[in-house]
Amino acid sequence: MNWAELTKEQKQMAVLAGVIGITVLVALYLFVLKPVLANADAAREQLVRLRADIAKADSVLKKEHRFVRETAELKDRIDHATREYIPPYGNSLAWATERLYAVARAVGVNIESLSGNSAVWGGSSDPAQKGRRAFVSFSAQVALQCSYAELQGFLQALEQDNPLACATGVTLEGREQDPVKHHVNLAVEWPSWLRSPLPPAAPAAPNKAVPAPSGGKPGDRRKAA
């Protein structure tokens, strides 16, 4: 085939065929290959994300049994602490009164008066941390008349009775009339639920100062509070 021998019409046809061929190629690229590749890329990205999600889910699912076991253990521990060592929600003072009088009776110490109040505790300069707290500090102020040794015994019994009971303040002053018996002001704190741990919460009773009992039982005092 010699270009020079071609007629004008043949040359025009050849050029036209070339142009059409190139146009077809461009059109194929633009309207077929490019969208197909783009879709394939999108599918690949989706696949990568999905595979990452599946891998993440698998790693979490591997811990499922551990979560179940540990959650049950933790719940048991917290339930036990709630039953035994934490003042009940809305009834803290009555509970504290009962516990403190029981300890005082056990060690032979006379409680003169008892009052209580609650406050958010721990990291007061960190509002975020404070917001995460589930407990407030319930504090009972106890006035005693006892010797130094009796105070020790009272504190020791209190510490053994409740691992969460925390003596946060003690003031011990001697008395002129009886150098053995001292005036003792004691502050004991417990963690107390900030919100009710049970969904239907009873209305919180206001904490008031409890006067010294006159021979009554702790249970009676709790009813009064």
Added chain:
Amino acid sequence: MNVRVNLLQEAELRHQGIVSYRFVFTLSASAAALAVVLLLGWGVLRYYSRGQELKTAKKTWTETEPRYLKCLALQEAHDRQQALADELKGWQNSRLALSAVLAEIQRLVALRSIQFIRLSVSSQIEVIMPPPSPARKTEARPAGAKGDAEELAPAAAPAAAPVVPGTPARRYRIMIDGRASGEQAYQEVVDLGNDLRTAPALAALFESVRLQGLRQAMDVKDRPDERLFSIECVLFPRKIE
């Protein structure tokens, strides 16, 4: 004389190379067309292959997702319970066994001619920041705690782990006001301070033991040696975590 007669017309001349231009042109065109077809085929194949993989992955995810969500809820419940347990543990860690401290103080006082007038224990919550240098170790202590009083001696470092930045901690302070008698009353007070600092049961607890005041007891004129004293013991902060 030689005469070269070219009997072929220019258009009739044939290419002298191994392959003709026509063959090169046809081959190139075919190769280009084949490349386009292969490219298209590869694209379509890849598309369908990815589509199939995606379909399989979606199916797997559909099966996994409910269990995963359930497990996430379980994990959240676990974390909530763990946070509660940690909070209670922090509370327990911050507790001071005060009975043991009082017993030890009583034991030390019984060795000397010292009588307590007043003993007070107080505690406060503070946030412990990391000390930038050993010289500023007591930065977290509230202002005015140190005062100008004489420091008897620094106590031993605590065995506990270093305090994490921004950790809330409970710090106890014990104030002992008492009366010392005898010719060496002042020495009794200084010795009591040293005992408080070095006693095995207290050394790990007390950050500092300072004599806050020592003066003659004015209320007993017949005993000029009698001294009134104040000793402040600041305990290491106990982390609430």
